[in-house]
Amino acid sequence: MYSKSGLLSSAFVKEFEGQQTGLYVLANERGSEITITNYGAKIVSLMVPDKNGNLIDVVLGHASIDEYIASEEPYFGAVCGRTANRIARGKFTLEGKEYTLAVNNGPNSLHGGIKGFNAVVWDVVKVSENSIELHYLSPDGEEGFPGNLDVYVTYTLTDDNALDISYRAVTDKTTILNLTNHSYFNLSGEGDPYIGDHQLTLNADFYLPTDETAIPYGEAEPVKGTPMDFTTPHAIGERINDDFEQLRFGRGYDHTFVLNKQREDEYSYAGLCESPKTGIRMEIYTTEPGMQVYTGNWMTGRFTAKKGHRYPERSAVCFETQHYPDSINKPGYPSVVLRAGERFQSRTTYKFST
Numbered sequence: 001m002y003s004k005s006g007l008l009s010s011a012f013v014k015e016f017e018g019q020q021t022g023l024y025v026l027a028n029e030r031g032s033e034i035t036i037t038n039y040g041a042k043i044v045s046l047m048v049p050d051k052n053g054n055l056i057d058v059v060l061g062h063a064s065i066d067e068y069i070a071s072e073e074p075y076f077g078a079v080c081g082r083t084a085n086r087i088a089r090g091k092f093t094l095e096g097k098e099y100t101l102a103v104n105n106g107p108n109s110l111h112g113g114i115k116g117f118n119a120v121v122w123d124v125v126k127v128s129e130n131s132i133e134l135h136y137l138s139p140d141g142e143e144g145f146p147g148n149l150d151v152y153v154t155y156t157l158t159d160d161n162a163l164d165i166s167y168r169a170v171t172d173k174t175t176i177l178n179l180t181n182h183s184y185f186n187l188s189g190e191g192d193p194y195i196g197d198h199q200l201t202l203n204a205d206f207y208l209p210t211d212e213t214a215i216p217y218g219e220a221e222p223v224k225g226t227p228m229d230f231t232t233p234h235a236i237g238e239r240i241n242d243d244f245e246q247l248r249f250g251r252g253y254d255h256t257f258v259l260n261k262q263r264e265d266e267y268s269y270a271g272l273c274e275s276p277k278t279g280i281r282m283e284i285y286t287t288e289p290g291m292q293v294y295t296g297n298w299m300t301g302r303f304t305a306k307k308g309h310r311y312p313e314r315s316a317v318c319f320e321t322q323h324y325p326d327s328i329n330k331p332g333y334p335s336v337v338l339r340a341g342e343r344f345q346s347r348t349t350y351k352f353s354t
Helices: 065-069 245-250
Strands: 013-016 019-021 024-029 033-037 041-047 055-057 089-092 099-100 124-127 129-139 149-157 162-171 200-204 254-258 268-274 279-286 290-294 316-323 344-353
Touching: 013 065, 024 041, 024 124, 024 129, 024 149, 033 149, 200 290, 254 344, 268 316, 316 344
Parallel strands: none
Antiparallel strands: 013 019, 024 033, 033 041, 041 055, 089 099, 124 129, 129 149, 149 162, 162 344, 200 268, 254 290, 268 279, 279 344, 290 316
């Protein structure tokens, strides 16, 4: 069976490490469609209408499970964890004990280590026409993290053309947790070569400057007067090559923006991105305190992906709602500590219109 995005469901059926993978096709009453694979809880395609009513696939990805497993872009559409983003030098101390993680991004640990939540098979708990719930049990000691952690993620494609992502988790021992979805968006359609023309507005007066290894120094700095200022609309590419140290470090945008909130876990507006080509607008809402904006600066275009497309540098933008990078080593940041008996909950929504 083919999805509206042209994906063949059978290309996602595989036994991987003793578990079954598949492709799950969800649709709403307006005819929009999302496909999910339980390998990495990944969003494979997301079809929403453009200004002419044509369905456009707005997320980058692969056409088969084998391509995902071998991908040089292992985070396409994935849930990243146990801790999304970076932990400096792969070390942290929790309740007096030091933990050491795999170093897989320069001198730091990234997105859960060598085999994060993006590279495991999740259990499918339940599926309806427009929603799927997935579960993963991360065992005590996996990738160096303490505690058995039960994680659930639910994707819902609502009838007002919003993708709603909700997470919940419990642990039996104090651990750290920072979850995000790492979809690579191009609102002109996956395969379009450049997101520089996308207009972006962010509800963020501050951002986190980093060192050259993408670890924040600590204190947030005002965006005002810098190329990081998206408090009013700017094309993503307008200032991306400015002679500004933070943009040189990241080869473009790859920074956490501190979202304007009344309180830390408030579900609120984070930003708006729009393609002038398709007229597709995406509003972002989240309970998370920060959002990493990454403009695909390290993409290579070396491989062919969906519909034979290649994905060169800056052909996508990621909006990773999350807690801040290296939070466990920065006492002033919102806490990523989860204790036994506590329930972690988080929600992010990407709402589409024209």
